[in-house]
Amino acid sequence: MDSATALALTIAGGRTPIALHFSYRQRxxxxxxxxxxxxxxxxxxxxxxxxxxxxxxxxxxxxxTDLSIDVPQYADRAAAQGIPVTYVPFRNGIxxxxxxxxxxxxxxxxxxxxxxxxxxxGYPDCxxxxxxxxxxxxxxxxxxxxxxxxxxxxxxxxxxxxVREALRLNVPLRLTWSCYQDGEKACGVCESCRxxxxxxxxxxxxxxxxxxxx
Amino acid sequence: MDSATALALTIAGGRTPIALHFSYRQRxxxxxxxxxxxxxxxxxxxxxxxxxxxxxxxxxxxxxTDLSIDVPQYADRAAAQGIPVTYVPFRNGIxxxxxxxxxxxxxxxxxxxxxxxxxxxGYPDCxxxxxxxxxxxxxxxxxxxxxxxxxxxxxxxxxxxxVREALRLNVPLRLTWSCYQDGEKACGVCESCRxxxxxxxxxxxxxxxxxxxx
Numbered sequence: 305m306d307s308a309t310a311l312a313l314t315i316a317g318g319r320t321p322i323a324l325h326f327s328y329r330q331r332x333x334x335x336x337x338x339x340x341x342x343x344x345x346x347x348x349x350x351x352x353x354x355x356x357x358x359x360x361x362x363x364x365x366x367x368x369t370d371l372s373i374d375v376p377q378y379a380d381r382a383a384a385q386g387i388p389v390t391y392v393p394f395r396n397g398i399x400x401x402x403x404x405x406x407x408x409x410x411x412x413x414x415x416x417x418x419x420x421x422x423x424x425x426g427y428p429d430c431x432x433x434x435x436x437x438x439x440x441x442x443x444x445x446x447x448x449x450x451x452x453x454x455x456x457x458x459x460x461x462x463x464x465x466x467v468r469e470a471l472r473l474n475v476p477l478r479l480t481w482s483c484y485q486d487g488e489k490a491c492g493v494c495e496s497c498r499x500x501x502x503x504x505x506x507x508x509x510x511x512x513x514x515x516x517x518x
Numbered sequence: 519m520d521s522a523t524a525l526a527l528t529i530a531g532g533r534t535p536i537a538l539h540f541s542y543r544q545r546x547x548x549x550x551x552x553x554x555x556x557x558x559x560x561x562x563x564x565x566x567x568x569x570x571x572x573x574x575x576x577x578x579x580x581x582x583t584d585l586s587i588d589v590p591q592y593a594d595r596a597a598a599q600g601i602p603v604t605y606v607p608f609r610n611g612i613x614x615x616x617x618x619x620x621x622x623x624x625x626x627x628x629x630x631x632x633x634x635x636x637x638x639x640g641y642p643d644c645x646x647x648x649x650x651x652x653x654x655x656x657x658x659x660x661x662x663x664x665x666x667x668x669x670x671x672x673x674x675x676x677x678x679x680x681v682r683e684a685l686r687l688n689v690p691l692r693l694t695w696s697c698y699q700d701g702e703k704a705c706g707v708c709e710s711c712r713x714x715x716x717x718x719x720x721x722x723x724x725x726x727x728x729x730x731x732x
Contacts, residue, residue: 353577355576356572356573357573359569359570359571359616362567362569363619363620363623364623387661391661392619393619393623394618394619394656394659395619396659397615397618397619397655397656397659398612398615398616398619400615401608401612401615402573402577402612404608404611405607405608405609405611408607408608409577409607428659428660428662431658431659433658434655434658434659437654437658437659438659440651440654440655441611441648441651441654442608442611444642444647444648444651445608445610445611445642445643445648445652446607446608446642446643447642
């Protein structure tokens with residue numbers, strides 16, 4: 305939902321996006337890829353990169369990429385402190401680095417990322433300070449003539465605001481996927497589902513995707 | 519040679535390294551992997567990660583990963599200006615991001631990289647300023663309790679100094695590979711071979727690896 309809304313904002317701003325998808329052996333790899341393809345088709349995006357980052361499974365250390373670690377339900381999560389087990393070490397750092405390489409090759413001047421800092425799971429690589437610092441690092445690690453900004457248009461939005469923004473932009477939310485579990489329907493009980501559903505409730509809207517329970 | 523010398527310095531400093539190897543569909547992928555394995559065996563390194571980054575070929579844009587772009591000979595390179603076609607967009611940024619994920623998982627407090635700023639090919643991602651900025655970005659993108667320094671012990675050394683350092687530390691230079699071409703012997707004429715050979719000459723030493731010509 306966040307990526308799709310960031311994409312819609314980019315297109316609404318008159319820009320021509322190159323779409324990047326990362327498969328990193330996350331539980332929902334196939335489901336997310338389906339959403340990526342469907343969203344790219346919907347927005348008629350011609351230039352697409354799909355990256356197979358199988359090495360994330362070798363690093364492991366996250367419930368999203370290590371199937372032996374259970375995805376916690378929101379109730380358990382709320383009782384816990386700190387960064388959840390769904391945190392994938394430096395995931396956005398790796399994604400942004402690869403995006404920087406693509407941007408330099410394609411002479412793109414902006415990387416758009418749907419990261420959300422507040423109203424999120426507290427992942428350190430979703431903080432605006434981190435994104436700003438990565439932009440500086442990328443600027444020093446590419447050709448001096450290459451200028452790449454990192455744009456995170458949702459960074460300070462709540463999930464409610466993201467839902468409202470998505471509805472305003474007619475984002476096809478039925479094509480998106482947020483659940484951490486790989487079911488035919490969304491589980492409705494993981495933290496990602498809970499944050500998404502709370503956003504729809506507060507925005508007085510109905511989530512068009514199917515849930516097992518909620 | 520640079521990685522091996524950085525590794526030897528790390529071990530000489532009393533540290534226990536985790537060795538990382540990146541295959542990124544570079545021309546010399548198999549040859550470099552052979553060197554990695556041999557060096558790890560020589561130094562009896564137990565913890566090793568070998569990452570298959572096949573996606574670099576999808577990005578392309580470099581003579582090292584795009585076989586349709588010829589590796590220039592040093593004579594041509596010297597006549598040219600700026601960053602050579604062997605530059606792989608943001609390569610070290612991607613390597614360092616993956617190393618950061620491993621470091622966070624393994625509770626390692628340092629990433630050691632054999633990057634050389636002077637007496638090198640002028641790649642932007644080998645500059646000390648970039649490495650410093652990446653260290654800051656990584657610090658903001660991982661758990662607040664994770665502290666990861668980037669250590670580039672060769673960054674200000676000339677190739678001559680690196681050869682002298684390697685000899686002082688008894689680095690098994692016969693096991694290393696610098697050539698950009700994938701031959702049974704090193705080509706002796708690409709920029710990487712030329713820089714290496716110049717280092718040996720200035721250090722009054724003989725390179726133990728075999729060359730087709732030099």
